[in-house]
Amino acid sequence: MRVIVFCHSLASDWNHGNAHFLRGVARELRTRGHEVASWEPADAWSAANLVAERGPEALEGWLRAYPALADVRHVYAAGGPDDAALDAALDGADLVLVHEWNDPALVARLGARRRAGAPWRLLFHDTHHRSVTERTAMDAYDLSDYDGVLAFGDAVREVYLREGWASRAWTWHEAADHRVFHPIPGAPCEGDLVWIGNWGDDERSEELREFLIEPVRDLGLRARIHGVRYPEHARAALADAGIAYAGWLPNHEAPQAFARFPATVHVPRRPYVRALPGVPTIRVFEALACGIPLVSAPWDDVEGLFAPGEDFLVARDGAAMRRHLRALLADHDMAAALAARGRATVLARHTCAHRVDELLDVARALGVETEPAALTATHSPA
Numbered sequence: 001m002r003v004i005v006f007c008h009s010l011a012s013d014w015n016h017g018n019a020h021f022l023r024g025v026a027r028e029l030r031t032r033g034h035e036v037a038s039w040e041p042a043d044a045w046s047a048a049n050l051v052a053e054r055g056p057e058a059l060e061g062w063l064r065a066y067p068a069l070a071d072v073r074h075v076y077a078a079g080g081p082d083d084a085a086l087d088a089a090l091d092g093a094d095l096v097l098v099h100e101w102n103d104p105a106l107v108a109r110l111g112a113r114r115r116a117g118a119p120w121r122l123l124f125h126d127t128h129h130r131s132v133t134e135r136t137a138m139d140a141y142d143l144s145d146y147d148g149v150l151a152f153g154d155a156v157r158e159v160y161l162r163e164g165w166a167s168r169a170w171t172w173h174e175a176a177d178h179r180v181f182h183p184i185p186g187a188p189c190e191g192d193l194v195w196i197g198n199w200g201d202d203e204r205s206e207e208l209r210e211f212l213i214e215p216v217r218d219l220g221l222r223a224r225i226h227g228v229r230y231p232e233h234a235r236a237a238l239a240d241a242g243i244a245y246a247g248w249l250p251n252h253e254a255p256q257a258f259a260r261f262p263a264t265v266h267v268p269r270r271p272y273v274r275a276l277p278g279v280p281t282i283r284v285f286e287a288l289a290c291g292i293p294l295v296s297a298p299w300d301d302v303e304g305l306f307a308p309g310e311d312f313l314v315a316r317d318g319a320a321m322r323r324h325l326r327a328l329l330a331d332h333d334m335a336a337a338l339a340a341r342g343r344a345t346v347l348a349r350h351t352c353a354h355r356v357d358e359l360l361d362v363a364r365a366l367g368v369e370t371e372p373a374a375l376t377a378t379h380s381p382a
Contacts (some may be wrong), residue, residue: 001363003091004120006110008101009044010073011059013251014227016046016197017174017282018099018127020251023066024177024352025359032356033372036072039089041103043078049228053121053248065180065252080106086113093120094368097150100126105138111145121366124166127152127174129271129279131159138165146176147366152360153279154303170362173305174282176289176350180252183291183343187259191222191244192329194261196254196283198227199234203269209237210318211297215325217241226257251286258290262335263328265321266296266312278303285350288312288342293335305350311342311350353365 005022013019013262014074026036040047050058063070080103090096090113098110107124114122124146130137132155143149148168151157160166195212216223217240225238226249239243249257258264266284277300284306287294294312301308308314313328315321328335360370 001029001094001368001372002092003029003037004006004090004096005038005099006097006102006106007038007099008039009040009047010038010069011040012044012050013062014046014050014053014100014248018101019046019062020177020282020286021127021174021352021355023062023069024175024318025356026069027066027177028352028356029181030068030072035092035294036069037074037089038072039074039076039081041078041080042075050248053228058250062252063251080109081316086110090118090120095363095366096120096122097125098122100124100128100130100141100145104142105324108142109329111142111196111275112119114147115145121147121363123148123150123362125150126160127157129156129269129276131156131165132275133271135163138163141165148362150362153276155276155278170358171303172355172358172362173279173303173350174285175350175352175355176282176285176346178289178347178353181255181286181289184255184259187256189262190260191224192261193223193263193265193325194226194257195223195265195267196226196257197267197281199229200269201229203271204267205234205296207267207270208234211238211315211321212265213241213243214318215321219322219325221325221329224261226254235293241258254286255290258287258292261292263293263325265296265318265325266294266299268297268299273299277301278305278315280305280322284312285346288339289346289351291339291343293328293338294342295321295328297321297329306342306345310338311345312338 029036124143149160149166150172151169152173154171157169157171160169224244224246226246228248235245261297272279296312296314313324315324363370
């Protein structure tokens with residue numbers, strides 16, 4: 001099977017969590033003998049911000065963890081590929097995945113080719129809360145000729161079906177690449193708590209204060225935060241709480257960071273708590289895969305992805321967060337048992353290998369022949 005992915009960026013995870021998942025899926029597909037090619041715009045916002053902050057060499061860093069994907073990524077000119085380039089990119093495709101960060105014009109052009117009789121199957125991939133928080137923005141996407149939608153939660157899938165944006169939709173949760181995200185024994189301890197996450201456009205500023213900043217300050221913990229887009233007032237709040245702000249961390253280096261601290265937390269953005277119950281961010285899967293004890297701010301796991309209280313602890317308010325963190329840091333046996341249970345759940349149900357199994361099931365339902373094919377040279381646009 002030849003899979004073509006149109007995404008925002010495979011190389012940059014600067015405020016772009018979808019890159020984490022797509023890298024793992026692409027590698028898993030190739031490991032099984034399928035062909036994969038990804039296409040992204042030359043002026044991708046995430047990549048431009050990464051280059052501005054860390055230099056152009058930062059776009060090559062992900063290949064240290066994914067060297068087998070060196071020939072997968074392709075870049076098309078700003079403004080979109082011309083027709084000849086687009087046709088070359090799609091040549092020989094069996095399944096085409098189009099992420100929702102793509103320009104609506106490109107989304108429509110791909111749909112038009114499917115309507116004109118292109119033999120491949122076409123799926124829209126949604127990993128954002130925009131479908132429930134910015135519904136008018138969805139009017140820009142013409143999905144009428146798509147074969148279906150891959151939604152990263154039941155709540156998102158149901159919106160597509162209810163609104164008539166798609167006639168078929170499947171839930172396709174994100175997951176951890178277990179080949180990258182795993183425990184690293186023997187790493188030296190560098191503090192009490194690490195958190196890896198971006199500021200979030202004020203979608204969780206109050207929650208970060210209640211469930212992260214104030215508990216760290218009140219408990220006198222040694223803490224470090226990695227992430228981007230922290231405004232000056234946020235950095236000042238971190239400094240006031242004694243939290244070290246360490247900026248952007250390449251996602252493939254997150255396991256090393258988790259290995260150096262005995263605990264982490266999950267603070268979901270407000271839209272996921274209020275409008276998309278059952279949808280955790282990919283960082284939950286990744287942290288648990290690394291075997292670090294996790295305490296989460298409230299979110300409703302209505303889809304039963306985990307066993308809250310067993311795979312991770314849940315703090316209903318800031319006071320509970322303080323109690324849980326204090327207990328985890330004092331009781332190493334409890335912390336180890338919690339970490340082991342969370343990791344076991346991810347390995348049993350939530351790896352990129354599981355998601356590729358699900359993707360292949362969807363492809364077969366659409367009539368795609370999913371037997372692996374010998375790898376051939378990837379096609380490049382003129």
